Amino acid sequence: MKKLGFWSIVLLAINSIIGSGIFLSPGAVIQKAGKYTLVVYAAAAIFAAVLAITFAAAAKYVNKSGASYAYATAAFGENVGFYVGITRFVAASIAWGVIATAVVKTTLAIFGGNAQDFVSVTIGLLILMVVLLLVNVTGNKVFAFFNNLATIGKLAALITTIIVGFIVVMMTGHSHFNDINQLVDVSQLNTSTFVMAVIAAFYAFVGFESVASGAEDMKAPEKNLPRAIPLAILIIAVIYISIIAVIMMINPTAVLT
Secondary structure (H helix, E strand, O other): OOOEOHHHHHHHHHHHHOOOHHHHHHHHHHHHHHHHHHHHHHHHHHHHHHHHHHHHHHHHHOOOOOOHHHHHHHHHOHHHHHHHHHHHHHHHHHHHHHHHHHHHHHHHHHOOOOOOOHHHHHHHHHHHHHHHHHHHHOOHHHHHHHHHHHHHHHHHHHHHHHHHHHHHHHHHOOOOHHHHHHHOOOOOOOHHHHHHHHHHHHHHHOOHHHHHHHHHHEOOHHHHHHHHHHHHHHHHHHHHHHHHHHHHHHOHHHHHO
16 A cells, blocks of 8 residues: 655645634734734744644654554553543544534535535535545545645645735735734733733644554654654744735734624
8 A cells, every 4th residue: 555755744734734723713813912913823833833843753753543642552551542542532523523514514605505404514414424435445545646635725725815915915015914003902912812812823733733643654654754744834834924914914804803
């Protein structure tokens, strides 16, 4: 069976991280941090990088599938590993369930269906489950293709938005970045508020912890994972900070409403 190479692992990490977080978190972060929002996202990226490096370091010594479950079991024994595995399973099940529902509802809305109809959504979820099942059972080659395709699509959309945004700002010669000072009062910003903003921003970076779940299906995971995960965090941090900057320059009011 063909295993995932280094760049496929990087794209897998990026795909695992880029999700609803970047679309849901900016409003909450800007409301708390105002003009310091970019600093907040940079801080969140640093914390994510620290955790990513921790996972990467663990991957050097444990190259079995399971990620946090495998690491906890190797370090602290089966009881702790079981607890970590169960909590991870529950959290992931809820998260993926929400994401799957959002995908189905969005697809229905795009194609003129009723996104609020229970039967339509249920049928859509069943179809999605079958598609994902087929992708998984056909092997890593097909999985890598679809994962890489999805990741490139996400990156292309975000990068295009960033480029177009900067072009608009340069062509118009006008930026609304400083308007945030009238929209958000940061005079009362303190350590507690800043930390809460960082936590909200950190939500946009979660997902990297699941990358090592399929370590046994990767080429030299003890070598590639420690390099791939931090690189993915760096790429995403640059993209996130850039797109937040574009949003704040073009229309900061929209993200607050």
